[in-house]
Amino acid sequence: MTEPMIIRARIPAPADQVRRALTDPAAMRIWLAEHVEVEVPERFGFWGRTTPEGDAPHQRLLHVDERTVRFAWLLDGEETTTELTVEADGADRTILTLSQTHWDFEDVVTGKSIRGVLQTYWCQVLTNLAEHFEGRPLTPMQDYTSTEMRVEMEVGASPSEVFESITSSEAVTKWFGYLIEIEPRVGGRLAMGGFDNNPDPAKVLELEPDRKFAVDWGAAGVGTWELAGSGGKTRLTLVQSGFDEARPPFAAWGGFLSGFAELRRYLEVPDWQPVIMA
Template sequence: MATMKKSIRIAAPLGEVRRALTDPAALQVWLAEHAEVSLPDRYQFWGRFTPDGKAPHQHLKHSDDNSLRFDWELDGVTTAVEIGLIAESGSTLLTLTQTEVPGWPEMLTTPGDRSLMHTYWALVLANLADYAEGREPLALCDFTSAVLRHEVLIDADRLAVYESLTEPEQFSRWSGVMVEAELKPGGRWAMGGFEANPHPARIIDIQPGHSMSIDWGEMVQTWELADSEGRTQLTFVHSGFDEAKPPYDGWLGALSGLAELRRYHEIKNWRPIAVETQLEGLPDGLLTSN
């Protein structure tokens, strides 16, 4: 097992970010269904938006104005989570680490909640950034449901959103993930590029300006765009999977990507929130943000 590290930049003062991290009411907006905080003794969250969320499994170890550290038991293993905050000019650099999580590519094949942590925190931190900046968080993943469907309004022209979802250079820019694609039915959709990905997903349907479906092998990802009073409604669905084992890892990653896509189109002078991601075994060149 390995230690994962994620750093993001939030366009909000450190005090506002810390309040979002420690106010139970705020946590129930961007993190979890239930949260109880009583510093320096307790920091717990649980519910349907938390892996293994029937009861809280966090134990606070340390808190101060710039950091939180807690143990989180997952799959019967104690993982250590640390969140650090550094004030910058008009923004806050947040760094999160978690121990005892699978590296790459083990996280893709190892069962259990620890394999979700890479994409779980990607979504959670995207929600935190939106909340601290005064924006509505995009979504939370319901780990009690096999329905993987989300709708989001993006304040941008439909064709502009379509191009950002299909044009590889634009897609790589906002998503932070290298991609190469053949935009036709049967065409390859290769995360990491054609050379690095010998078994890519396949485009099974594409309607220019409106929709695309991609077959990832164990599930099909479909998105559709519609005009909505000057904005674009994006409907995003994962289907065709074994409902006894919903692919929450991919769904979490997709939702975190949608959060960045919305920011890309709506925030003036946009820049990605991701600063650095470290995960043992992660292929060189897969992430463009590192």
């Protein structure tokens, strides 16, 4: 078995409030899932369209205390273990650490197991938790029952600012939290990990300043950002097309959506810091 996946997130709230949000059904229905049934220690379940294999609750509570919530989660026939631990980072901020077993990057690449979505799923969820405490509108979560990926959000910045933020290597690397290099021209390369480390980069298909940016990701399909703005704000639409509908690239989509959330925060939040820590 591979080592557990670890994700650390900055949550802008005191540790006791964050800990309560991990088991409070009303809060969990906002930041975690469509449907929640939690009554500690007897019941702990969540499910719905935005939960992997969310046809029914497949979780079982293992441990809960003032710092930690640990539960078993049956996914693709394997019982995985998820643990969330809170640690105060000053009076008004918390570092939340998530540990997830039974995640393998090979499942991301091949799509053979729903467990391949877990990394990007949890990045979406933890960013939602941060935005819940900030009182910000949450970015839509991935719908694991749909073969369509389209999301629209209003961004508090001009189209030129948004366009620069999605086409500049330096800007994208900042808000996405991972080295990305872009040649901002039609036919140019977009390389996750940088040009020197990616032998198979994506390709820029369309580039209309302040209006449109489309990238061919190969098997994951074509991602298109469309911008329309007025009054210093931008309606930003992200659409993914041209993929194998029998095997939608849910892991990649989750990455786009968690990135979308951080892009908005990067442009809107004073003294911005990314939620997901490197």
